[in-house]
Amino acid sequence: MQTIDTYDFSGKKALIRVDFNVPLNENFEITDDTRMRKALPTIQAVLAKGGSAIVMSHLGRPKGPEAKFSLKPLVNHLSELLGGVKVAIAPDCIGDETQALADALQPGEVLLLENLRFHGEEKKGDEDFAKQLANLGDCWVNDAFGTAHRAHASTAVMAKFFPNDKMFGTLVSSEVESLDKVVANPQRPFTAIMGGAKVSSKITIIENMLDKVDNLIIGGGMIFTFVKAMGGNIGSSLCEDDYLEMAKNIVEKAKEKGVNLIIASDCVAADKFANDANIETVAAGDIKEGWMGLDVGPDTIATFKEVIGNSATVLWNGPAGVFEMENFAAGTVAIGDAVVEATKKGAFSLVGGGDSVAAVNQFGISEGVSYISTAGGALLEYLEGKDLPGIAAVRS
Numbered sequence: 001m002q003t004i005d006t007y008d009f010s011g012k013k014a015l016i017r018v019d020f021n022v023p024l025n026e027n028f029e030i031t032d033d034t035r036m037r038k039a040l041p042t043i044q045a046v047l048a049k050g051g052s053a054i055v056m057s058h059l060g061r062p063k064g065p066e067a068k069f070s071l072k073p074l075v076n077h078l079s080e081l082l083g084g085v086k087v088a089i090a091p092d093c094i095g096d097e098t099q100a101l102a103d104a105l106q107p108g109e110v111l112l113l114e115n116l117r118f119h120g121e122e123k124k125g126d127e128d129f130a131k132q133l134a135n136l137g138d139c140w141v142n143d144a145f146g147t148a149h150r151a152h153a154s155t156a157v158m159a160k161f162f163p164n165d166k167m168f169g170t171l172v173s174s175e176v177e178s179l180d181k182v183v184a185n186p187q188r189p190f191t192a193i194m195g196g197a198k199v200s201s202k203i204t205i206i207e208n209m210l211d212k213v214d215n216l217i218i219g220g221g222m223i224f225t226f227v228k229a230m231g232g233n234i235g236s237s238l239c240e241d242d243y244l245e246m247a248k249n250i251v252e253k254a255k256e257k258g259v260n261l262i263i264a265s266d267c268v269a270a271d272k273f274a275n276d277a278n279i280e281t282v283a284a285g286d287i288k289e290g291w292m293g294l295d296v297g298p299d300t301i302a303t304f305k306e307v308i309g310n311s312a313t314v315l316w317n318g319p320a321g322v323f324e325m326e327n328f329a330a331g332t333v334a335i336g337d338a339v340v341e342a343t344k345k346g347a348f349s350l351v352g353g354g355d356s357v358a359a360v361n362q363f364g365i366s367e368g369v370s371y372i373s374t375a376g377g378a379l380l381e382y383l384e385g386k387d388l389p390g391i392a393a394v395r396s
């Protein structure tokens, strides 16, 4: 398989699928350029190796060509980020004019294509559209992990036009490498910490993880579906009654597979969903009518810390409680600290999923974990054990 390092880009036009889906304010100013910055190493490598870059992305959810979803506001910033490299913008992502601009592109130059989703064919994975994109360049580089779970024209389908000239960009390859340290060949003991609001959104990952982990920690609002399933009183805590059977199954499966399943033994209960609520620490299955569990309690925290501290691989997805409110943040803070401690001792730690990444940033511990994945849906599907079209297309 080709990589950015092995491929000879000299004189070649590299079609690079990036994720430039950045937030813009009402004046079309970029309010967070993280995604653009993350794509720089790949673009820079192509240019440094004598190639030119045809950069393509989607932005937002246009229903056809809509000026407010144009990539034009990104051109100057991309040029600045690349240290003044000339960046031109094409009027479209396909068509005669775009083809002419691509044909005229010289080594060291960058052409940014207009929003791919101005054409409905992109999301449909239309082969003819993919071919028109492919005609613009000599090789295809997928550096958009965030859309790797979509079989779109630019993220997967166009791979077929570059059987020997396709590769991951540096962002996707580091993401895949890090995820595989967890999913494919984890050092043991391996602990997965699954938190967040709902069992329903995490159930497939939990089931997949049961085949891989030594310890499975359940945190967040999900706890209470498990506690209720096992006969506890959970008051008005978050609960998905449709998932009670599923929760019981997971407890059974964990036993069968010898997985140490850790569900909170105690919790911080509140009489309303507010930071100034009255609070008390109670057993997780002993919550009064009208009260709700909003964080894990001190006994649970102690167990979490011990288990995480003895782990060689840690995956953390989702907070232990309502960490956005100070009085219910202790469990999530403790997990963060324990993950950082384990990492210091040599564990590989991966934090992924919107809210745990937000927590890690909020608590200022992002430097202390091995890898942070911001990929959202693609990450979740990878953890669920699914083959991602954008990854498979490069590997096949």
Ligand code: AMP
Pocket (backbone or CB within 6 Å): 195, 196, 197, 198, 201, 219, 220, 221, 222, 238, 293, 294, 295, 317, 318, 319, 320, 321, 322, 323, 324, 353, 355, 356
């Ligand atoms: P998710 O997007 O599923 O990862 O859920 C994250 C959200 O779950 C965060 O906004 C937390 O505030 C919320 N959450 C965590 N624990 C609880 C809980 N015990 N009760 C209600 N919400 C919770």
